[in-house]
Amino acid sequence: MRRALLVVTLLFTVAAAPAYADADPVGQWPLRPVPEVVADFDPPTTTWGAGHRGVDLLGSSGQQVRSALPGTVTFVGTIAGRGVVTVDHAGTRTTYEPVSASRSLGQMVAAGDVIGTLALAGSHCFPRACLHWGWLRGETYLDPLRLVGAAPVRLLPLAGLPAVPFIPAIPLPTPYADWQPLLRLLHGWFES
Secondary structure (H helix, E strand, C coil): CHHHHHHHHHHHHHHHCCCCCCCCCCCCCCCCCCCCEEECCECCCCCCCCCECCEEEEECCCCEEECCCCEEEEEEEEECCEEEEEEECCCCEEEEECEEECCCCCCEECCCCEEEEECCCCCCCCCCEEEEEEEEECCEEECHHHHHCCCCCCCCCCCCCCCCCCCCCCCCCHHHHHHHHHHHHHHHHHHC
């Protein structure tokens, strides 16, 4: 009974907390089998600043490159000597380079559909072949590893989060009265 009361109190507190962000879509790795990540996401601090606007995945020249999410191919071309394919996902888009495209502009693709093959020329990891995989929402770069549940965990800071609503102390029958100090302590902990 004591545990049940504590669980109910904690569940009520958690249920009252707002959701902080929409969930990321669930995508697929663009290379199979699951590749080694050889360069992590490191977004720039300014628009034109230094950083790594995606991740580099180790692959092999000629390996099939797949769309991480369903969408429409919105760019097929060469940028800075590298073949690039961009797939729009209605609100976000993923980019893949260096790729020899097998899809045309405007084609719809499902998650996991082949969009081209990995090229060695233009690889960020030369002399090895690497796929540079990016994800954007508007002009904001996102970590594409979030699409496959492999991004590093980022903890939210306690400062600036909304306060947990006040939960008054619950009068308890005599056998459970010794839980009142613990409930107050938990309440204070959730408020801080």
